[in-house]
Amino acid sequence: MPAPSSPGSLAALRARHGERYRWLLLLSVMVGTMAAIMSSTIVNVAIPDMSQHFALGQARAQWVTSGFMVATTVSMLTTPWLLSRYGYRLTYAGAMLVLLLGGVGGGFAQDFGLVLVARVAEGLAAGVVQPIPAVIILHAFQPHEQGRASGIFGMGVVLAPAIGPSVGGLLVDWFGWRSIFFMVVPLCLASLWLAYKFVPVTAPGGVEANRRGAPLDWRGLLLGTAGTLCLLNGLVTLHGGSASEALGLLAASAVSVAAFIAWQRRLLHQSRKPLMDLRLFQYRPFAMGSIVAFIYGTALFGSTYLLPVFLQMGLKMSPSHVGTLMLPAGLVLAVTIALVGRLADRRPTHLLVCTGLGLLALSFALMVCVSPVSPLWMLVAFTALGRVGLGFILPSLNLGALRPLDRALISQGSSAIGFLRMLGGAAGVSLCGIFLEWRLSAHGATLISGGADPARLAAFAETFLVLALLCGVALVAAWRLRATEGSRGPL
Known part of the structure; x- marks a missing residue:
């Protein structure tokens, strides 16, 4: 565990900020989660203008949304490994930095491929961040406070998608579609400042982050990614493509999920760290x-x-x-x-x-x-x-x-x-x-x-x-x- 004198240790942060520390910590991760959720919804209002700018069809334009959702869904599985290996602060701040770079990169991109890469980067960051607040609430707050903490956190987070599209529509009208990507920049910068001020360097449970711990279960991650991609593409194809292609993708998804479960069980039996x-x-x-x-x-x-x-x-x-x-x-x-x-x-x-x-x-x-x-x-x-x-x-x-x-x-x-x-x-x-x-x-x-x-x-x-x-x-x-x-x- 980090030495008590370390400025980033849990003990030092609690001693410095007293009883209010857990609320300051919750505020810190709430700002970043707001940025992540806003990035998932606000780009939708810019898709028509973006489609016109890059001369895209509707199907290609929707990759901006679907690419983000797939990246978010899959990267959530890596959060426990990242927290145990790098601790709260590095995991959270790293995700915020990736989200920031994705927003800036998407705003300056001159090619649709680069826009798509930026959206996938934002999705990866959003997926890593979103499980963290629930972990903090259940560890940092007593049972009689957890509901109130969840309510305050949830109220702040839902305001982002409620207000975001309205503000985004005005920005698109005034400054064009690129301005949408830059909306997350102030929130990301604020979250990085808050992370280095209030988020501890420890891993969940107050233990020291173990940089030499078990490696990431890459095989499980690849199987999970394959199953997710095949499922979602199969459903999209079922909606507007050939039935045989859709059934093939759905069958591949089922096989990937079965292989994922079998591999996770094998790792457990071998006392190794599975992805799930x-x-x-x-x-x-x-x-x-x-x-x-x-x-x-x-x-x-x-x-x-x-x-x-x-x-x-x-x-x-x-x-x-x-x-x-x-x-x-x-x-x-x-x-x-x-x-x-x-x-x-x-x-x-x-x-x-x-x-x-x-x-x-x-x-x-x-x-x-x-x-x-x-x-x-x-x-x-x-x-x-x-x-x-x-x-x-x-x-x-x-x-x-x-x-x-x-x-x-x-x-x-x-x-x-x-x-x-x-x-x-x-x-x-x-x-x-x-x-x-x-x-x-x-x-x-x-x-x-x-x-x-x-x-x-x-x-x-x-x-x-x-x-x-x-x-x-x-x-x-x-x-x-x-x-x-x-x-x-x-x-």
């Missing part, structure tokens, strides 16, 4: 939480794609109208997370997650009642109801799934559950698109025909009902998140 410790799934709350996280990611990201398309193509609302409609829902989400975070310190987390999934399912089901003549308040209310549901889930799910774990597995658990949530989210966008396209074809409708087509609205309604059903399935798993709450050791 499968002992996590021996804890029932974590196993159920993983199922909830995957389905929740599918429903959340799927609805993020579906809702704007429904409002614009189904109800024929203008993009500015849609943006105005979604802003109150984002603010409602931020407030709900802060309030529910306090409840998570006093109420069983499985009840809060179940409540959130129920509200989310209800909001999807109520969308069936919406038509072009529905009053605006109805749309706002139904959308806000879904965000209230998300506000119940976000601060509670990680706590319910990770609290029962052995202390040594917390980093692995945060990484694994984040990976499954992102994988479900990446798949959810394609699955929603596939199902909507199928139902449109079945009803003899298209998205581009003019007017309020009842057949098109029926296809949207059926897709919303499927999302509601998915939330219902997740609710069954969420009920089994019940576990005794335990205290945690040092950071």
Whole structure:
């Protein structure tokens, strides 16, 4: 362990800042996570201008988004190894530096290939950063404070994607698409300053980072990457390509996942360090939480794609109208997370997650009642109801799934559950698109025909009902998140 006199040691930082230190630490990682999440969503508003600048088709332009999501999903698996080998500060600051370079590189890029490289770099950094706050909350805060910490952290983080696209749209209008990449620069610089001021050099558990520890499980990482890429490309191909090619990719994904699991088990039996410790799934709350996280990611990201398309193509609302409609829902989400975070310190987390999934399912089901003549308040209310549901889930799910774990597995658990949530989210966008396209074809409708087509609205309604059903399935798993709450050791 670092000497107590070391300025970056946990003991020195706690002695210097006293009881408020854990909140300063949480603020430090919150700023970086805001930058990572903002970089994942804000570029979407620049895709049309970027496509025109580089003369891209829609498929190539979407690589900017899909490349980021794949990189984020896969790199989450490396966070536990990085934390144990390099400690909190180097891991976090290194990821922020990569995110900063990705933003600057994307902003100055003169070739679309370089833009794509910058987006992948940003995705890798975002994936490494996102599991870290949950690890810190469960190590640094007592059980009676963890909910409040999760709520405050979640409120700050969701404001980034809620406000980001609105600010991004103005920047694109005023300064062009390149300005979008530079938006993360101030947050990255602030996070680097905060990291060297408040983030300790130790690894989770307060132990010294071991530079000579077990090497990274490269074979597991390659198998996980191959499985993820084949799954997502297979779903995209199923959406707009040949069925045989799509089935081949999905079959390759299944083989890669089976090989990944077999390899992780082999490493465990040999007492070596696997990329994903499968002992996590021996804890029932974590196993159920993983199922909830995957389905929740599918429903959340799927609805993020579906809702704007429904409002614009189904109800024929203008993009500015849609943006105005979604802003109150984002603010409602931020407030709900802060309030529910306090409840998570006093109420069983499985009840809060179940409540959130129920509200989310209800909001999807109520969308069936919406038509072009529905009053605006109805749309706002139904959308806000879904965000209230998300506000119940976000601060509670990680706590319910990770609290029962052995202390040594917390980093692995945060990484694994984040990976499954992102994988479900990446798949959810394609699955929603596939199902909507199928139902449109079945009803003899298209998205581009003019007017309020009842057949098109029926296809949207059926897709919303499927999302509601998915939330219902997740609710069954969420009920089994019940576990005794335990205290945690040092950071």
